[in-house]
Amino acid sequence: MAMQTHAGDPGAFAGFDLHRVPSPCFVVDEARLEQNLRVLADIQARSGATVLCALKAFSMWSLAPLVSRYLSGVCASGLWEARLGREHYGGIVETYSAGYKADEMAQIIALSDHIIFNTPAAKTRFLPMIAESGRDIHVGLRFNPGLPMGEDAKYDPAAPGSRLGTPLEQIDAQALEGVDGLHMHTLCEQDLEPMLAIWDHIAPRIRTLAPHLKWINFGGGHHITRADYDREGLIAFLQRVSAETGLHCYLEPGEAVALDCGILVGEVLDVVENDGPNAILDISATCHMPDVIEAPYRPALLGEDGPVLVRLGGPSCLAGDVIGRYAFAAPPQIGSRIAFLDQAHYSMVKTTTFNGVRLPAIAIWNSETDALRVIREFDYQDFKGRLS
Ligand SMILES: Cc1ncc(COP(=O)(O)O)c(C=O)c1O
Numbered sequence: 001m002a003m004q005t006h007a008g009d010p011g012a013f014a015g016f017d018l019h020r021v022p023s024p025c026f027v028v029d030e031a032r033l034e035q036n037l038r039v040l041a042d043i044q045a046r047s048g049a050t051v052l053c054a055l056k057a058f059s060m061w062s063l064a065p066l067v068s069r070y071l072s073g074v075c076a077s078g079l080w081e082a083r084l085g086r087e088h089y090g091g092i093v094e095t096y097s098a099g100y101k102a103d104e105m106a107q108i109i110a111l112s113d114h115i116i117f118n119t120p121a122a123k124t125r126f127l128p129m130i131a132e133s134g135r136d137i138h139v140g141l142r143f144n145p146g147l148p149m150g151e152d153a154k155y156d157p158a159a160p161g162s163r164l165g166t167p168l169e170q171i172d173a174q175a176l177e178g179v180d181g182l183h184m185h186t187l188c189e190q191d192l193e194p195m196l197a198i199w200d201h202i203a204p205r206i207r208t209l210a211p212h213l214k215w216i217n218f219g220g221g222h223h224i225t226r227a228d229y230d231r232e233g234l235i236a237f238l239q240r241v242s243a244e245t246g247l248h249c250y251l252e253p254g255e256a257v258a259l260d261c262g263i264l265v266g267e268v269l270d271v272v273e274n275d276g277p278n279a280i281l282d283i284s285a286t287c288h289m290p291d292v293i294e295a296p297y298r299p300a301l302l303g304e305d306g307p308v309l310v311r312l313g314g315p316s317c318l319a320g321d322v323i324g325r326y327a328f329a330a331p332p333q334i335g336s337r338i339a340f341l342d343q344a345h346y347s348m349v350k351t352t353t354f355n356g357v358r359l360p361a362i363a364i365w366n367s368e369t370d371a372l373r374v375i376r377e378f379d380y381q382d383f384k385g386r387l388s
Contacts, residue, residue, distance in 0.1 A: 009342075023266055024281075026343060026347070027365050029365050033258060036257055036261065037071065040224060040256065049248070049250060051250075052250065052251070055084060058257050061088040068090035073093060076094065076112070081095075096116035097118070105126055114137070116217070120166065123175075140182065140183045142165040142184065144166060149197065152295075155188040158186040182206070182209070184218060185218075190223060192237065217249075220254050221253075222234070224253055225256045262344025264343040267282050269282055276309060281314060283340070285321050287314065287353065287357040291350070292323055299323065299340040300342065304326050309325050310332055353383040353386060
């Protein structure tokens, strides 16, 4: 069963002429991005918490100046995202990785303001390097709240046996030596209620540990910019945590930053009749939207409507390179354009060139001014450069 995404609102893309860009192409609406950023900045201002942008979800650095105007910095998954954060974004660079390579640590220390470790052992191993650097680094430890809240264990870092974060019951005063803050991340596209349930579960222990600490980071997965998210409730929750524990709160959403901000435009290359029409696109699930297969999920299609059911699939050799079955008004014609919704996050950052399939171009559109810029097109050298 494919997961249903909560997003998929066409917004201003309903009026976008898909022939204005090359195909395939990610088109990101900077006006919609700014709307999301305003919502997050408002949470930040009214709750007193600090909100960072998770680069793993959305690292379109050409829009870094816009992101940095509203948010307090970025959260990076390792050395290269930390470097991208430092080179292009303003504010805090926070780095968390489940495992750090010793030969990368000096650079990570030089680039980061917060470094979060997965285990007390990793923290103990690298603390001397941090001290020697003379940099004023906030050291964090990721804990695992041990309360699974997700629909699917694959996307739930609190699932039994998880490698992500040290079980909270193992964290004592000794584990917190040299530590400034605690970090958790277990949510995925979720409302406020699961966060409140996790807090009820962990609060007694966090209150005991709080006197040793300065902050707590509640990770990402909060679907804050979705229209029905309880934002007032989130503000009240963050204020309550700070009041009860004296800790400063951090959030590091990724998906919520770029929710419903982008589409992936593609073109029909051919149609194969086999138990109904199969349209072959220049968009590949495996190369361009791997979560479609990995999750799996069915991305929403712009303007889907009509009596003709058509399977949409990619040009690659993979039999399972199928995006899904969609309703069309008429059988799609070769050269006709289609667009999948909500593709700004977790698609652009995950593309590959399997089969030598072309990477989608990247365009920025402003739905308020209608200005359009194609900022990046990829060619043979991008494919070849990943191989040797
Ligand atoms: C540690 C951490 N922080 C933040 C995020 C961002 O989550 P989301 O994009 O769901 O908000 C993730 C996502 O996997 C994560 O692992």
